[in-house]
Amino acid sequence: MADPEATDAPRTDPTTPEPPEPGEQADAAGASSAPQPDPDTPGAQEQRREARVINQFYGQVHAGQATFGISGGAAVSHVSVGRIPEAEVDHALRYFAPPDGYPQAAGLLDRERLVFLTGDPGVGRRTGALALLRERIGAEGRITGLSPAMTLAQLSEYDFVRGRGYLVLDWLGEKRDAAVQAFDAARLGDRLTDRGAFLVCTVNQRTLCRGDLEQRAVPWSPPKAGAILDTYLRLGRPIDAAAVDRVRQRVAELRLPGEVVGLLDRLPQGVEIALAVAEHTERNRVAKWFTEDNSWQELLRVAALAFAHELPERRFEEVYARLREIDRAEELALSAGVASPAPPGATTAGPLQERRNLYRDGGLVTRRTSADRVDDFGWAERRVGFVADGMREHVLHELYECGYRLWRPLRIWIDELAASGDTEVRLQLGLGMALLARNRDAAPLVRDMLVGWAKGRAGERFTATSVLSCMAADDALAPTALQVALSWADGAGQGPAVTAATALGGPLGIRYPTEAEPWLWHLSTRGKPIRELAVRSLGLLFCTAAADPQAATRLLKRLMHRLRRTLAQAPEPRIAGFATEAVIEVLSVEHLEHTRPVVAHLLRQQPAATEPLGILWAEALRSLPHRSGAIDALKLTLESLAGHEEAEYAVRELGAVLRRQLTEAECVRLCRELAQALRAPGDPVQTRPVIAALLAALAGGTPRTVLR
Numbered sequence: 001m002a003d004p005e006a007t008d009a010p011r012t013d014p015t016t017p018e019p020p021e022p023g024e025q026a027d028a029a030g031a032s033s034a035p036q037p038d039p040d041t042p043g044a045q046e047q048r049r050e051a052r053v054i055n056q057f058y059g060q061v062h063a064g065q066a067t068f069g070i071s072g073g074a075a076v077s078h079v080s081v082g083r084i085p086e087a088e089v090d091h092a093l094r095y096f097a098p099p100d101g102y103p104q105a106a107g108l109l110d111r112e113r114l115v116f117l118t119g120d121p122g123v124g125r126r127t128g129a130l131a132l133l134r135e136r137i138g139a140e141g142r143i144t145g146l147s148p149a150m151t152l153a154q155l156s157e158y159d160f161v162r163g164r165g166y167l168v169l170d171w172l173g174e175k176r177d178a179a180v181q182a183f184d185a186a187r188l189g190d191r192l193t194d195r196g197a198f199l200v201c202t203v204n205q206r207t208l209c210r211g212d213l214e215q216r217a218v219p220w221s222p223p224k225a226g227a228i229l230d231t232y233l234r235l236g237r238p239i240d241a242a243a244v245d246r247v248r249q250r251v252a253e254l255r256l257p258g259e260v261v262g263l264l265d266r267l268p269q270g271v272e273i274a275l276a277v278a279e280h281t282e283r284n285r286v287a288k289w290f291t292e293d294n295s296w297q298e299l300l301r302v303a304a305l306a307f308a309h310e311l312p313e314r315r316f317e318e319v320y321a322r323l324r325e326i327d328r329a330e331e332l333a334l335s336a337g338v339a340s341p342a343p344p345g346a347t348t349a350g351p352l353q354e355r356r357n358l359y360r361d362g363g364l365v366t367r368r369t370s371a372d373r374v375d376d377f378g379w380a381e382r383r384v385g386f387v388a389d390g391m392r393e394h395v396l397h398e399l400y401e402c403g404y405r406l407w408r409p410l411r412i413w414i415d416e417l418a419a420s421g422d423t424e425v426r427l428q429l430g431l432g433m434a435l436l437a438r439n440r441d442a443a444p445l446v447r448d449m450l451v452g453w454a455k456g457r458a459g460e461r462f463t464a465t466s467v468l469s470c471m472a473a474d475d476a477l478a479p480t481a482l483q484v485a486l487s488w489a490d491g492a493g494q495g496p497a498v499t500a501a502t503a504l505g506g507p508l509g510i511r512y513p514t515e516a517e518p519w520l521w522h523l524s525t526r527g528k529p530i531r532e533l534a535v536r537s538l539g540l541l542f543c544t545a546a547a548d549p550q551a552a553t554r555l556l557k558r559l560m561h562r563l564r565r566t567l568a569q570a571p572e573p574r575i576a577g578f579a580t581e582a583v584i585e586v587l588s589v590e591h592l593e594h595t596r597p598v599v600a601h602l603l604r605q606q607p608a609a610t611e612p613l614g615i616l617w618a619e620a621l622r623s624l625p626h627r628s629g630a631i632d633a634l635k636l637t638l639e640s641l642a643g644h645e646e647a648e649y650a651v652r653e654l655g656a657v658l659r660r661q662l663t664e665a666e667c668v669r670l671c672r673e674l675a676q677a678l679r680a681p682g683d684p685v686q687t688r689p690v691i692a693a694l695l696a697a698l699a700g701g702t703p704r705t706v707l708r
Helices: 044-064 086-092 102-112 125-137 152-156 178-195 212-216 225-234 241-253 257-269 271-279 282-291 296-307 313-334 351-358 391-400 404-418 423-437 443-454 458-471 478-489 494-504 507-511 513-523 530-545 549-568 573-588 598-605 607-622 624-641 647-661 664-678 685-699
Strands: 082-084 114-118 143-146 165-168 198-203 217-219 365-368 383-386
Touching: 086 125, 102 114, 102 125, 102 178, 102 198, 102 217, 114 125, 114 178, 114 212, 125 143, 125 165, 125 198, 152 178, 178 198, 178 212, 212 217, 225 241, 225 257, 241 257, 241 271, 257 271, 282 391, 296 313, 296 365, 296 383, 296 391, 296 404, 296 423, 313 383, 313 404, 313 423, 383 391, 391 404, 391 423, 404 423, 404 443, 404 458, 423 443, 423 458, 443 458, 443 478, 443 494, 458 478, 458 494, 458 507, 478 494, 478 507, 478 513, 494 507, 494 513, 494 530, 507 513, 507 530, 513 530, 513 549, 513 573, 530 549, 530 573, 549 573, 549 598, 549 607, 573 607, 573 624, 598 607, 598 624, 598 647, 607 624, 607 647, 607 664, 624 647, 624 664, 624 685, 647 664, 647 685, 664 685
Parallel strands: 114 198, 114 217, 143 165, 165 198
Antiparallel strands: 082 143, 365 383
16 A cells, blocks of 8 residues: 555545445436435535535634644644654654653564554643654654554555654544454554554554553553653753742643643743743633532523634524523423422522623623624624633533533534524534533533434534534544544435535545545445535545645545546446546536636646646546536636646646547547637637647647557
8 A cells, every 4th residue: 555645545445336325226226317306405506605614614713723732722733644744743742751651662662663552632642652753763754644544454554664653643443353453463563564664553542452452552641740841941941940849839730741831831921921821721710610609590601602602792692592491491391380490509690680790800701892703884793702712611511510400401402503594603513512522421422413413404414514524623533523424424324424425525534635535436426415415525625625735636646546446447337427527526626715726726836736637637538428527627727727827838738648648539539629619709818828738739749548
């Protein structure tokens, strides 16, 4: 198996067609009557709009860094597979102090070339893995991230490169017998030894089977907090000698390495500032509020805000009022029609007093106006949110401990929000559910609600996609989001498969492109509406990946190899047609913010993309049922390229690739059809040079023999 930057490594082989599910029979059998569209399935424009708002919201979550991220709130990487930049490794190891398990892990890695680091999120497994690999391959060595969905058997067949380190973050494990896993682990160790490479996998202890596999695992615990401070001091970082003892005392009280690193990073701002921030944390403020004598209505309002955060004030009051209605109905139901008093410890207050209490100084909730959220008249409505964004997760943690009396009405209300028509409400709900999932005790609740939404209507499926997209922004939750999506992609029914296809075309797919691309390709062979959603999601994945031209080029190369393998297997015409439709979607997809094709931008910015684009276009042009769509996509690309300085060169290179891929007869026919299609009346004059450049390239050179 080749390097992950060029090929895919899916958890299971999704490329073998399977029997269609109920409701897909007519389409799969090629029935003469066209299947009726599902009125609850979003169309192309609606799916693009949803993708745009999810990507924008994901970008805000990613940029905020207050709630999601790796140690100390640092920004996460958009991609968890592929080369890990040296600067990122240096940053992670800046204050590294080896924990007690480090020598054991180092010895095991030296002997076996493979080690599993087990432990809870936040204890420093990723940093420890990077340190182990860096120590063995050197500062100039390359560390490559592999997909957590790969099985041991797939890893044992991987084409490891000598002298390179490999990292699997939060390996998802597998459900096979422990003896089989041990056998595959031994094969993997032999493979790594033969190739002269090292592999470290971080994994939850419960993911490992008991038996021989555990002999390759090392329990990982946080390093001593004082050791991290000592590393900081050895680096010669400035700190007042008189304040060292105070800092050391505060560091000793912190639980996780990320908290210690965050404190040390703030020391240059001043010792007093750093200590004040550490002592007056969001967690402490939230915990203190929940011990105070707050009214039941205030608790409900805070609960509503945890899932409907940063909404305009009037909209928040509407959704909160609905929660109050549900709560009153549930109270009457529980008391058999007789209103019962508020739960123990909760007082009652009038609406005005309740609002005043909630927004009091020193509380959790505030109202603020944002200058970047104004309407066409320049007006902005106040929005309701927590005083600090980091409080939201801690509030959710405290709410989960409030028990049945709160969560019974809250679950009903959350389900209503998930199905609502308000996109902003559903996006904030998605982020709230992702934050709740960080609480291990609450994770089963999140999973159950996600499954229900994935089987629901379009609005609920959008909410489920939003949750998975927000989980993809978190290092600890991203592998779980991938596992959930892949479990829905096959054999879970039409609704979950549609939801999986949508999620894999967004931030989750950008983080795990080597899993998203093969599964979307597989789903594009299913019946409607799964196939249509999957094809559009494949285009949207390429559209989003184009923000990184190199990542987009790698995706094109994987599609090129997959199309060639599909056609080489001489599939039935239906499967070949589905594959070509997916390719045309990628070639014609427009940017989410404007109507210009993404491939036009890529042809100008990334010359390495020309070869795979030309091969994909040649195969699409060769297919008679799809030739018209391929020509239309080519025409739009040429029109978008017209007027750019480097356009003619890019078009000539594209034409040269097409010329090499097509036979002489196909080139002649294509020139004739292109001349008719591209020189239609009314075309702007600026497109003529690029048209001429393409036709000239197709007319010259030495053609190659047919590929099919």
